[in-house]
Amino acid sequence: MPRVQLTREDVLDAATRLVVQHGPQDLTMRKLAAELGTAVTSIYWHVGNRESLLDALVERTVQEMGALVPRGRTPVDRVVSVARALRRELRARPHLIAMVHERGLTERMFLPAQQALVHEVHAAGLRGARAAGVVRAVQFQVVGHVLVERNRERSPVQSPAEADLWSPDLAEHDPALARALARPADPERVFVVSVRALVGALLGAAAG
Structure with a gap:
């Protein structure tokens, strides 16, 4: 052919x-x-x-970083969905993101995600500086989490490992906690839990 x-x-x-x-x-x-x-x-x-x-x-x-579509029925769900999508995009193309940063276009790259967050925060009833605070908090949480993930992935093999360090005594006699901390962290789960708690607290305070 x-x-x-x-x-x-x-x-x-x-x-x-x-x-x-x-x-x-x-x-x-x-x-x-x-x-x-x-x-x-x-x-x-x-x-x-x-x-x-x-x-x-x-x-x-x-x-392409602008194609973030919020999903979910509640304001918290929709903001968290934007945060998850942004994290996924940042992790999927680290070399390209670094190139964007080197050319001084990082803020422009994040603008569509910020706009998506603004829309959802407005829908939740926030305006002005309080709305801006939520947008910034979510953005910083995403970027910070991605940086920590990449640092952990690049770090040398740890000896002793986390699994070797935790015992019930060290965990203040909480064996279930010791077992949980001895298992490898699930970055996605940690991310969702932390972002959901952050967004829930910020939007909940606004509602109150």
Whole structure:
């Protein structure tokens, strides 16, 4: 079958895959051409030079981060759903997010998520500085949690491990607590519990 004509989106899709897998330092025009089975000159024709290609990847990442759709029936559920979606997107593309940050576009990237949070916070009855406080608190909670997760994933093997440290005596004679803390943490569960508690408290205070 004859090859379908290459498009700019094809080039950006392939470049995104390479960056996600190996980081931007390994993205070269030759590797990208090999990935697409085409000539290097064709890559240049579609996206310009390497810097133009990186700029295009950053711009597309910023745009894609805007597709966060709140879900749930209650204000707390909907705010938590935005936070979960934002965490998922940040974790899925760390190299691309780093590129966005290096180009000074981090605040612009977060704007759609902030707007989604503003809409839900307004729906919950908050306005002004109190609404802004909730939006910022949720955003900082998401970013902070992602940074902690990545730090734990990159850290060397711990010896002794958490499972070796906890005993009923250390847990103030609470064996169930000791067993729970000896098990590996579930980052998703920890995230949802903390964000739900934060949002519930902030929106609940507003309702009160």
